[in-house]
Amino acid sequence: MATSDFALFMGQLFRKPHQVVALAPSSKGLCAEMAAELDPAKGPVIELGAGTGNITRAILDAGIAPEDCHSIEMNPDFCDRLRANFPGLNVYQMSAGDCGDLPVENVQAVVSGLPLLSMPTQLQRDIMTGFASKVQPGGDYVQFTYGPKPPVTSVVRDELNLTWRKSGKIWWNMPPARVYRFRQQG
Numbered sequence: 001m002a003t004s005d006f007a008l009f010m011g012q013l014f015r016k017p018h019q020v021v022a023l024a025p026s027s028k029g030l031c032a033e034m035a036a037e038l039d040p041a042k043g044p045v046i047e048l049g050a051g052t053g054n055i056t057r058a059i060l061d062a063g064i065a066p067e068d069c070h071s072i073e074m075n076p077d078f079c080d081r082l083r084a085n086f087p088g089l090n091v092y093q094m095s096a097g098d099c100g101d102l103p104v105e106n107v108q109a110v111v112s113g114l115p116l117l118s119m120p121t122q123l124q125r126d127i128m129t130g131f132a133s134k135v136q137p138g139g140d141y142v143q144f145t146y147g148p149k150p151p152v153t154s155v156v157r158d159e160l161n162l163t164w165r166k167s168g169k170i171w172w173n174m175p176p177a178r179v180y181r182f183r184q185q186g
């Protein structure tokens with residue numbers, strides 16, 4: 001019998017805690033906030049750190065066609081699950097640091113479930129530079145975080161001239177989280 005998405009997530013968290021870096025998959029409320037500003041008329045979406053697909057599901061529920069959603073995940077077991085759960089979704093088993101190489105342009109947003117704050121500055125820089133190269137003018141990098149600070153380090157924010165907005169606290173998540181939307185100015 002196939003394991004549930006939750007059991008798969010918890011098993012991988014146990015085996016690879018430094019990659020998964022979460023107590024549980026994101027809640028429905030958090031996923032809905034991550035996808036809240038997506039518009040099927042505005043073009044494709046890149047998703048980073050898709051895991052077992054909770055945020056992916058919210059992206060598709062927002063009306064984005066699976067063919068217009070490009071999901072990066074480095075864990076091969078999660079990639080197999082994403083392919084099984086979401087026919088037509090573009091799944092790439094690779095590091096999010098290489099998102100600038102994806103075969104898609106002019107995306108409306110990059111939606112990230114990555115543990116960005118725990119990543120080294122150079123990897124954050126690669127991810128955010130990839131975002132800047134793929135997004136259409138006015139498009140956002142959407143990232144949740146559990147902590148009190150913006151989840152992109154100030155060095156990278158300054159280098160790429162990023163401003164941000166943040167959501168209210170989403171209490172129905174383990175642990176409670178906020179969603180940040182970063183945008184490149186100029």
Ligand SMILES: C[S@@+](CC[C@H](N)C(=O)[O-])C[C@H]1O[C@@H](n2cnc3c(N)ncnc32)[C@H](O)[C@@H]1O
Nearest residue numbers: 019022025026049050051073074075095096113
């Ligand atoms: C906190 S979990 C989020 C999973 C799911 N999006 C959710 O919100 O429930 C982080 C995910 O990012 C993936 N990940 C971590 N580092 C990565 C990297 N450098 N490139 C791609 N995926 C990565 C992990 O394998 C894991 O699936």
